[in-house]
Every structure is written in C-alpha cells, then in structure tokens.
Amino acid sequence: GNSVTQMEGPVTLSEEAFLTINCTYTATGYPSLFWYVQYPGEGLQLLLKATKADDKGSNKGFEATYRKETTSFHLEKGSVQVSDSAVYFCAFSGNTGKLIFGQGTTLQVKP
Amino acid sequence: ETGVTQTPRHLVMGMTNKKSLKCEQHLGHNAMYWYKQSAKKPLELMFVYNFKEQTENNSVPSRFSPECPNSSHLFLHLHTLQPEDSALYLCASSQEGGGDQETQYFGPGTRLLVL
Numbered sequence: 001g002n003s004v005t006q007m008e009g010p011v012t013l014s015e016e017a018f019l020t021i022n023c024t025y026t027a028t029g030y031p032s033l034f035w036y037v038q039y040p041g042e043g044l045q046l047l048l049k050a051t052k053a054d055d056k057g058s059n060k061g062f063e064a065t066y067r068k069e070t071t072s073f074h075l076e077k078g079s080v081q082v083s084d085s086a087v088y089f090c091a092f093s094g095n096t097g098k099l100i101f102g103q104g105t106t107l108q109v110k111p
Numbered sequence: 112e113t114g115v116t117q118t119p120r121h122l123v124m125g126m127t128n129k130k131s132l133k134c135e136q137h138l139g140h141n142a143m144y145w146y147k148q149s150a151k152k153p154l155e156l157m158f159v160y161n162f163k164e165q166t167e168n169n170s171v172p173s174r175f176s177p178e179c180p181n182s183s184h185l186f187l188h189l190h191t192l193q194p195e196d197s198a199l200y201l202c203a204s205s206q207e208g209g210g211d212q213e214t215q216y217f218g219p220g221t222r223l224l225v226l
Contacts, residue, residue: 032213041219043115043219044203046216049213051213101154102153
C-alpha cells in the first residue's frame with residue numbers, strides 16, 4: 001500500500017554542518033511530494049514541494065529533488081542553523097488526493 | 112501565520128467532560144481536515160470535509176464528533192474521552208480543484224490532555 005519511509009531520528013548536527021534527511025515512498029502513479037516542518041509548539045508548515053519527476057523544490061536553503069527512478073525525495077541543506085531544529089515530515093499525495101505522511105525526523109542543531 | 116487558527120491551544124479535560132475544538136481558516140479554501148498527532152506515531156487523518164460535506168472518516172471512535180457549519184469553520188466535539196486520546200489535534204485546509212489543491216495548510220494545533 002501507499003507509504004512513506006523516513007530515516008530514523010533524532011539527527012544531531014553542529015551548526016553549519018550539511019544535512020540530509022532521507023525519504024522514500026511507495027505509491028502508484030506519480031504523486032506530488034512534500035516536506036513539512038514542525039517547530040516546537042507549533043503546527044506543520046509547508047517547507048517545499050515538487051509535483052513531477054526531476055523537479056527540485058527549494059525554500060529557506062533547503063532543497064529536495066523528485067527522483068522517480070528511486071522513488072525518493074531526500075531533503076538537503078548545505079549549512080544548518082540552530083533555528084532549523086524541528087521535526088521534518090516527508091509526505092505525498094495519495095490516490096484519493098489525501099496526504100500520506102512519514103513518521104517524522106527530529107533534527108537537533110547544536111551551536 | 113498560515114491563515115488557519117485553532118482554539119483553544121491547550122485543553123485539559125476529565126473523562127466525563129464535554130468540550131469542543133474550533134478551527135477557522137482565512138484562506139478561502141473548500142476542504143478541511145482533522146488530524147491526530149501522538150508521540151512517536153505518524154500523523155493520523157481523522158476526518159475530511161469537502162464543501163461542508165464529510166467525505167472521509169478513518170474509523171474514528173464516536174466519542175469524536177466533527178461539525179462543519181460552513182467552509183471556513185470546523186469543530187471537533189469531544190465527549191467521554193480516554194487518556195489515550197491525549198494528543199495534539201491539528202486542523203488543516205486546502206483548495207480542492209484549484210492549482211494548489213494538494214497542498215494542505217495547518218493550524219498550530221490544540222494540545223489535549225485527558226485525565
């Protein structure tokens with residue numbers, strides 16, 4: 001069935017380190033792909049999205065490329081900041097148009 | 112600020128209480144959603160409303176009762192809850208049939224504790 005698999009957290013990095021959070025999905029067809037971020041005490045915010053193969057979504061220094069051949073949408077950032085500490089959710093739009101979320105990956109950035 | 116507001120932000124209730132959660136979206140969307148977020152579990156979609164009509168109920172217990180009086184407002188009525196219902200309840204909205212239809216915009220959530 002439809003599912004999203006994210007790397008287990010927490011991910012702990014020092015400030016200015018390179019970030020990768022892996023995400024793979026199982027779906028029929030060619031869904032749109034999303035990364036949402038949840039800062040402490042808040043709801044989910046859309047971080048970036050990609051709607052077709054080879055599209056690259058980007059926002060606030062974060063990037064992710066829609067890889068159809070590997071069914072992946074890995075999140076990357078070249079230099080993380082303490083303020084990037086949050087929980088990151090990968091998601092895709094299922095057959096019914098509803099979002100299917102991964103379990104979330106906690107990122108902790110230390111100064 | 113995403114354009115989706117939720118009240119209250121925090122709620123403590125006993126198992127015999129009745130309370131309601133409120134969600135309001137200021138984005139002109141026509142679809143609204145309730146999600147439950149528990150610790151160490153994926154987000155659980157509870158209910159979906161399109162054009163004020165409920166289109167999805169993911170086997171949610173009857174002690175949760177949604178209400179959508181118009182496309183801008185969504186309620187979740189709670190009664191005789193259990194301690195395991197303690198969670199963060201998130202509301203979201205989207206524009207079905209529009210160019211950005213797959214993107215959902217979330218409120219800040221209501222943190223619920225059932226004693």
